[in-house]
Amino acid sequence: MTRMRAWLPAVIALGSNQGDRESTLRGAVTAINAIDGVRVRRASGIIETPALTLDGVDETAPAYLNAVVLVDSALTPEELLAELHAVEAEFGRVRTTRWGDRTLDLDLIDFAGLERATDTLTLPHPRAHERAFVLHPWASVQPDASLTGRGRVADLLGAALASARGTAADPVTELDAEPLWRPEPSRGPGSSHGAESPRGVAR
Ligand code: A4P
Ligand code: MG
Numbered sequence: 001m002t003r004m005r006a007w008l009p010a011v012i013a014l015g016s017n018q019g020d021r022e023s024t025l026r027g028a029v030t031a032i033n034a035i036d037g038v039r040v041r042r043a044s045g046i047i048e049t050p051a052l053t054l055d056g057v058d059e060t061a062p063a064y065l066n067a068v069v070l071v072d073s074a075l076t077p078e079e080l081l082a083e084l085h086a087v088e089a090e091f092g093r094v095r096t097t098r099w100g101d102r103t104l105d106l107d108l109i110d111f112a113g114l115e116r117a118t119d120t121l122t123l124p125h126p127r128a129h130e131r132a133f134v135l136h137p138w139a140s141v142q143p144d145a146s147l148t149g150r151g152r153v154a155d156l157l158g159a160a161l162a163s164a165r166g167t168a169a170d171p172v173t174e175l176d177a178e179p180l181w182r183p184e185p186s187r188g189p190g191s192s193h194g195a196e197s198p199r200g201v202a203r
Contacts, residue, residue, distance in 0.1 A: 007072040008112040010080060013134045014067045015105040017051055021065040022177060024091050024104050029069055029181050031087045037074040038083065043181035044068045044137030048173045052131070062101060067180055068109070068137040077111040081121055084108065109134060113148045124148050132160040132171045
């Protein structure tokens with residue numbers, strides 16, 4: 001397939017609090033990289049976080065594993081979100097309660113700094129700026145990152161952790177796990193941004 005579109009950077013947050021959470025996150029990163037027009041650049045470590053529900057933090061609900069991946073996308077944000085929904089379905093996601101338990105949640109946090117709000121897609125993600133379970137792994141993998149309209153991710157994380165202090169249990173526990181993703185070997189000139197590159201290169 002020949003694409004004339006540029007590859008643009010995007011940030012995807014992963015969450016799971018049902019089933020084999022770690023294996024789901026690992027499979028999801030592989031599945032995201034396998035999407036035609038998407039390449040995983042970096043993945044954070046895995047953190048464990050108490051479930052945030054519509055009624056607040058629920059220590060009795062199964063805890064989440066969360067992580068963030070940085071990708072390059074030749075798809076539009078809408079196309080990318082549709083692909084992420086397909087990956088969620090592949091991993092058994094059933095939509096019942098909003099913010100309810102789930103095998104896999106994939107949120108599009110940022111897409112090339114775009115700002116938009118339609119019925120199906122809000123960018124940047126409207127709740128990312130206040131969620132340590134997004135900000136912590138994002139800052140760990142991209143320390144100088146900024147969230148459009150909100151400021152530096154590291155500063156937002158500081159504020160999120162400060163407001164969580166004294167309320168819930170530790171909001172973020174780093175897991176001592178194998179890396180979710182190992183960077184692919186360089187594919188040579190033009191492999192990073194702005195150019196089409198063949199898929200199916202040995203990983
Ligand atoms: N949608 C709009 N903008 C976006 C975007 N930037 N990324 C729409 C992804 N989706 C976006 O999402 C509902 C609809 O949001 C989608 O159809 C899409 O068109 P959903 O995934 O079907 O349902 P949801 O995830 O239950 O709802 P929501 O409001 O997206 O929840 P969040 O914000 O994703 O929060 N606690 C911990 N510790 N860790 C977690 O990861 N996640 C959630 C879900 C709640 N509590 C959590 C965690
Ligand atoms: Mg969601």
